[in-house]
Amino acid sequence: MSAAAKLAGKVAIVTASTEGIGFAIARRLGQDGAKVMISSRKQKNVDAAVQTLRKENLDVEGVVCHVGKNEDRKKLLEETSAKFGGVDILVSNAAASTFFGPTLNTPEEAYDKMFDTNVKSSFMLCKEVVPEMVKRGSGSLLIVASIAAFNPFNMIGVYSLTKTALLGMVKVLAPELAQQNIRINGLAPGLIETKFSNALTSNEAAKDFMLANIPMGSEITLGNLDDISRLKINGENLNNLRYTDDTVLIAESGEHLKTSRCCSFREQKNGPVFECKENGMYGHLKETF
Numbered sequence: 421m422s423a424a425a426k427l428a429g430k431v432a433i434v435t436a437s438t439e440g441i442g443f444a445i446a447r448r449l450g451q452d453g454a455k456v457m458i459s460s461r462k463q464k465n466v467d468a469a470v471q472t473l474r475k476e477n478l479d480v481e482g483v484v485c486h487v488g489k490n491e492d493r494k495k496l497l498e499e500t501s502a503k504f505g506g507v508d509i510l511v512s513n514a515a516a517s518t519f520f521g522p523t524l525n526t527p528e529e530a531y532d533k534m535f536d537t538n539v540k541s542s543f544m545l546c547k548e549v550v551p552e553m554v555k556r557g558s559g560s561l562l563i564v565a566s567i568a569a570f571n572p573f574n575m576i577g578v579y580s581l582t583k584t585a586l587l588g589m590v591k592v593l594a595p596e597l598a599q600q601n602i603r604i605n606g607l608a609p610g611l612i613e614t615k616f617s618n619a620l621t622s623n624e625a626a627k628d629f630m631l632a633n634i635p636m637g638s639e640i641t642l643g644n645l646d647d648i649s650r651l652k653i654n655g656e657n658l659n660n661l662r663y664t665d666d667t668v669l670i671a672e673s674g675e676h677l678k679t680s681r682c683c684s685f686r687e688q689k690n691g692p693v694f695e696c697k698e699n700g701m702y703g704h705l706k707e708t709f
Contacts, residue, residue, distance in 0.1 A: 425453030432509035433457045433500055435487050435545070438469035441564065441609060442513040450478035454509065457500045459485040487514045487541035497548055507552045512542040513564040515579075523577030531578055538582035543589060546604070553602050561597070561604040563590055569608055583608075 427449060434446040438460040450456045450473055458469050458480055466482035473480045481503045485496040500507055516537040519530040542563055553559025565586040572580035590606040597604055 427452040427454035427509075430454045430508040431457070431500065431504040431506055432511065433459070433496065433507055433549070434511040434513060435459050435485065435496075435541075436514035437511070438462075438465035438482075442511070443469060445511050445513065445562075446480070447473060447476070447478070449509065449511075450476075450480055455479045455504045456481075457496070457504070458482040459496055461486045487512075487545065488536045490544075493541070493545060493548060497552065501552065506556050507549050508556060508558070509560045509562070510545060510549045511562045511564065512545050514538075514541060515564070515566075515582075517576055517579040519578060520575050522575070526578045534578050534582050535585075538579070539585045539589070542586060546589075546593065550597065550600070550602060554600055557601060559602040561593075561602065562607055563587075563604065564607045564609070565590075567608050 430453070432446070432449045432454045434442050434449070434456060436442040437446040437456075437458045442460075446456050446458055446469075456473070456478065458466055458473070459482065460466055460469075461484065463484050466484055470480050470482040481499070483496055483499045485492045487493060497507065514537060516534050518533050519526045546561055546563075549561075550559065563586050566580070566583040568576070568580035569583035569587045572584075587606050587608070590604055593604050
């Protein structure tokens with residue numbers, strides 16, 4: 421745990437947090453002093469993640485939760501309140517990508533599955549957790565989207581569409597929740613080497629294609645979980661958010677640079693920063709949240 425323990429006394433729920441990006445975020449929050457509720461669909465994965473983090477002396481519990489099921493979300497909130505006394509932070513990270521091919525060939529079942537898991541579950545979790553945050557006087561919501569929200573990926577069009585919808589949800593909810601002292605932000609990772617992205621990162625041809633779309637692609641590798649843990653997802657920023665109106669963190673290596681307003685995560689001598697380019701001007705956003 422960090423000496424400052426910026427999140428001491430705070431309680432965090434992180435969905436889909438037994439591996440990958442969710443696990444990296446849960447670990448970081450725990451290191452900053454938060455009590456963290458781990459969750460995913462399989463008990464063995466929950467048990468393994470909890471055991472790993474407890475060995476690091478982090479205060480964690482775990483519960484099985486399929487975010488698409490009402491009863492599981494209810495159990496997640498009830499277990500968190502019972503174990504820790506309430507909720508201050510929600511990180512909605514669960515996602516599904518169930519079809520690969522031309523967008524209009526997406527079966528209705530796959531379309532519904534992706535929107536239920538990626539969009540509806542995040543909306544319902546926010547709806548269900550906000551009353552608990554209101555009781556505690558404040559709260560912070562982080563919605564994990566994707567760089568695909570800005571530049572849709574070929575052959576996973578509906579997945580990309582769900583991520584665009586999530587950023588829209590962040591913008592819609594931000595001014596409403598601000599009145600209740602609750603902050604909501606989005607996180608848009610690029611292609612991070614995790615089990616979820618294994619279909620792309622394990623295929624050399626697909627990886628080469630992705631790197632070809634990243635500035636300096638021949639000189640860097642695809643993102644990894646260290647890129648996520650180095651972000652400003654920590655106690656200091658969760659307690660002292662500078663921008664309450666729908667800030668979106670972008671963790672990538674330049675895939676996003678085809679859009680009119682471009683931001684990318686960069687390492688520099690004085691630490692990681694986000695480079696933003698708009699109308700040819702660059703600026704450095706060090707205090708993201």
